[in-house]
Amino acid sequence: MHVPGAGPAPAPTEAQLLDFVHETAADAALIASLPLDPEGRTWLRLNGPGGSEAWIISWPPGTGTGWHDHGGSYGAFATARGRLTEQSLAARLPAEGWKTLELADGVDRERQLTAGRGRAFGAHHVHxxxxxxxxxxxxxxxxxxxxxxxxxxxxxxxxxxxxxQVERPGEWD
Incomplete structure (x- = not known):
């Protein structure tokens, strides 16, 4: 347990982030507070554990993120309602110095995440x-x-x- 005034809180682990997203996804009142828009995604920013950044995100039918990474951050996500598909790469990409890469065979992964299911991921996750x-x-x-x-x-x-494209904070808030 972190004592206020005793310096910065320790960084949360992937497991702690996964616990947080599962607990938050199970909070029916909080999930219901997110307005749903049939035309596009909506979101609500939260304070996560240990100074982490957290979001509740809605996904109308047929929407998705496109391929992206998280700029070196690790994290977790869990489905609170409905079903999401995660497509990911089981490969570590170079952080800089490239514009186009040819992916090796066998790097594609796919998961179905129904309500209550989630996953943690490392700092180099592309999905x-x-x-x-x-x-x-x-x-x-x-x-x-x-x-x-x-x-x-x-x-x-x-x-x-x-x-x-490279997006910076404030371009997606």
Whole structure:
């Protein structure tokens, strides 16, 4: 337990972030407080454990993030309502110095995350999250540490991954 005034709180672990997103996803009143928009994603920013950044995010049918990373932050997310698909890469990408990479065979992973299911991920995680349903709105909870310094967005055509954009805090709030 951190004592106020005793210096900065220790960084949360991936397991602590996963516990936080599961507990928050189970808070029905908090999840219901997020307004849902049929046209686009909505979000609510939260204070996560140990100075982490956290969000509740809604996903109308057919929406997704596109391929991205979290700028070196590690984190966790859990589905609170509906079903999300996570597609990820089981490969560590170089942080800088490239614009296009050819991915090796066998690096693709896919998970279905229904209400109550979540996962933690490391600092070099590249993925996209999708609500592939045609009728059901999904809601999820996400936490990152350190707070996101940037997000890199990628496009993908087959085995080719291309860095398209680097977003900084304030560009996604």
């Amino acid at each position: 996209q999250v999708l609500n592939e349903t045609e009728e059901e709105h999904a809601v999820s909870v996400h936490a990152y540490y350190p707070p996101l310094p940037l997000m890199r967005r990628y496009s993908r055509t087959g085995a080719l991954l291309r860095l398209e």
